[in-house]
Amino acid sequence: MDSFLNQLSVLVLLLLVTPSALAQTKVGFYSTSCPKAETIVSDTVKKHVKANTAVAPGLLRMIFHDCFKTATPNLLLRGYDVIEDAKTQLEAACPGVVSCSDILALAGRDSTVAVGGLTYKVPTGRRDGRVSLASDTANLPSFRDSVDVQKKKFSDVGLSAQDLVTLVGGHTIGTVACQFVSYRLYNFTSSGGPDPTIDSTFLSTLQSLCPQGGDGNKRIALDYGSGNNFDNSFFKNVQNNRGILESDQSLWQDSTTQNYVKRYIGIRGLAGLTLNVEFAKAMIKMTNIGVKTGTDGEIRKVCSKIN
Secondary structure, eight states, X not given: OOSTTOOOOOOXXXXXXXXXHHHHOBTTTTTTTOTTHHHHHHHHHHHHHHHOTTHHHHHHHHHHHHHHBOSSOOTTSTTHHHHXXXXXXXXXXXXXXXXXXXXXXXXXXXXXXXXXXXOOOOOBOOBBXXXXXXXXXXXXXXXXXXXXXXXXXXXXXXXXXXXXXHHXXXXXXXXXXXXXXXXXXXXXXXXXXXXXXXXXXXXXXXXXXXXXXXXXXXXXXXXXXXXXXXXXXHHHHXXXXXXXXHHHHGGGSSHHHXXXXXXXXXXXXSOOOOHHHHHHHHHHHXXXXXXXXXXXXXXXXXXXXXX
């Protein structure tokens, strides 16, 4: 499932928050050691997204998983081949210099640009971990998490409620398999009926997209009506009870997260928020969770395995 809240079978090790991490990375870290690094990553992302737009949300999901856990990149997430492609080119240009962690952080930025988002400067200088474990997957956010559980999981890694709403707003692009949605449409909490939070006029649309007993692997847009554009329509859908995932719609059920949703929509009387601007800030914050710098970790030669 191409969303922030899935693919729980990832090789992982719990990340600890390092408050000083942001100060240890910097914009332009490779300006001397590998001056074409960011261009190589950007060009690689553009090439892959042009061939398959589904790559863009896949790269964002990879960052989300990598930042909540440290591990070999999740091969199940769409976009993994982009990272390896960029890594191969960078090893040819600057052997042993650019980390897979930095490639992923840069690719996440470039993926949003490729679908209409604004560019932003990414601090680099991360190093890759030396350990990967298939454990502690419970800390990854789940598509069935309540808003309180989501806030707790984000808080545990140093992210705020605003960061939560902002980063979940990344669901403005990408798709999800019907198997992660159907339970809301037909027998929610064993009630025999649909999730009552779903807009009644939208329910039939979802049921036609994901018919009862149908193909659970069929994919539908996470942001109905605007699944390929990086914009604020996701939040409008949440406001109108048209969030596709239970966890997404729950943002409207909590006063704190609802307020941030309203600010992204531009409700009169509230200080507005711009997704492109705040998403960049939240991504930089998230990609500096538990980061290794200096002599910690290693620079992997191949991103799928430790040296």
